[in-house]
Amino acid sequence: GAGVSQTPSNKVTEKGxxxxxxxxxxxxxxxxxxxxxxxGQGPEFLIYFQGTGAADDSGLPNDRFFAVRPEGSVSTLKIxxxxxxxxxxxxxxxxxxxxxxxANVLTFGAGSRLTVL
Amino acid sequence: TQLLEQSPQFLSIQExxxxxxxxxxxxxxxxxxxxxxxxGEGPVLLVTVVTGGEVKKLKRLTFQFGxxxxxxxxxxxxxxxxxxxxxxxxxxxxxxDMRFGAGTRLTVKP
Numbered sequence: 001g002a003g004v005s006q007t008p009s010n011k012v013t014e015k016g017x018x019x020x021x022x023x024x025x026x027x028x029x030x031x032x033x034x035x036x037x038x039x040g041q042g043p044e045f046l047i048y049f050q051g052t053g054a055a056d057d058s059g060l061p062n063d064r065f066f067a068v069r070p071e072g073s074v075s076t077l078k079i080x081x082x083x084x085x086x087x088x089x090x091x092x093x094x095x096x097x098x099x100x101x102x103a104n105v106l107t108f109g110a111g112s113r114l115t116v117l
Numbered sequence: 118t119q120l121l122e123q124s125p126q127f128l129s130i131q132e133x134x135x136x137x138x139x140x141x142x143x144x145x146x147x148x149x150x151x152x153x154x155x156x157g158e159g160p161v162l163l164v165t166v167v168t169g170g171e172v173k174k175l176k177r178l179t180f181q182f183g184x185x186x187x188x189x190x191x192x193x194x195x196x197x198x199x200x201x202x203x204x205x206x207x208x209x210x211x212x213x214d215m216r217f218g219a220g221t222r223l224t225v226k227p
Contacts, residue, residue, distance in 0.1 A: 004159070033215060042123075042205050042217040043160065056214055091159050093215075106150070106207075106215060108159025 002026075004109035006092050012115045013082055021077040021112045025094030032075050033106065034067055035091040043091055049075060082116045089113050120144060121208055121218035129224040133195055138221040140206035141188040147209050149182055149189050154203040154220070163191075196225045 005024040013019055025032050030051055035043035045059040052072045060066070064082075069075040079086055089111040096105075122141045130136055140149070148167045152160035164173050166182035166189060173180045179192040189206055201224050207217045 035217070040219075040222070042203075042219040045214060045216050048214060093159070105162050105165070106152075106160075108161070110158055 004092055004094055004107050006090075006109035006112050008112055009110065010113045010115075012117065014117050015082060015084060017082050017116075019079045019082055019114060021079075021090050021114070023075045023077070023092030023094075023109060025073060025075070025092070026096075026107055027073075029094035029096050029107075030072070031095040032069060033093045033095075034075070034077050035093070037089045037091055037111070039088075046077070046090075079114075082114075084116050087114055087116045120216045121206055123204075123206060123218035123221050125221060126219065127222050127224075129226065130196055132197060132225055132227050134225075135192070135194050136196055136223070137190055137192045138204055138223070139188070139190050140218055142208060143187065144208065144210070145186050147186075149186070149209070150207045150215075151180055151189070151191055152205040152207060152217075154205060160203075160205055160217075193223075196223075198225045198227050201225050 007022045032049040034046040036046055037043045047057045047060055047067045048055050049069045052069055064080045066078045091108055091111045093106040093108045124139050148165055150165045151163045153163055154160040164180045169184045169186045171182045177194045181190045203220045203222050205217050205220045207215050209215050
């Protein structure tokens with residue numbers, strides 16, 4: 001696609017429920033990143049995929065959070081037993097290659113706003 | 118604890134003024150990027166700096182990467198209301214992670 005697409009744009013759920021957030025990256029982008037952004041804060045790193053594999057999942061806050069990218073394109077962030085503290089905007093970004101000295105660009109989606117009541 | 122510290126956290130100025138915002142870290146980065154984010158949208162890349170001491174200019178914006186590749190600054194000349202937004206710096210390490218600072222929220226009043 002032309003850009004990074006995230007669905008749903010807004011999700012309201014009750015405490016304890018299960019939530020899935022989807023990211024459709026730019027076609028051909030091998031690197032995919034998930035971030036969480038709370039109000040007034042910068043994006044907090046969650047997980048980074050290179051292809052189908054999670055190259056770094058050190059940012060996932062606990063075992064309630066899990067992400068997959070089975071075919072190396074679309075990714076799903078899964079949150080079990082949601083808590084009020086999980087409320088935030090979840091941002092997805094993709095890049096054509098590894099970000100580093102090669103200075104590739106992260107293209108972000110508009111985010112999925114999650115509200116846990 | 119933020120890996121990248123940005124200052125100031127908030128900045129409110131009048132149209133036409135100059136400003137500088139800073140991004141500092143104790144870590145060395147292979148590259149550093151500046152993004153601007155508007156409400157309801159994802160961050161959008163402004164610039165990437167790679168070489169220590171590098172200076173890049175983008176119209177009224179001047180970006181500098183520190184010699185040791187640990188810090189960076191963004192200077193805006195003659196700020197305009199359209200410059201209002203959240204300015205984020207992000208550092209890339211050799212393992213390809215990209216970590217962000219908390220951002221500087223800039224308001225330019227007409």
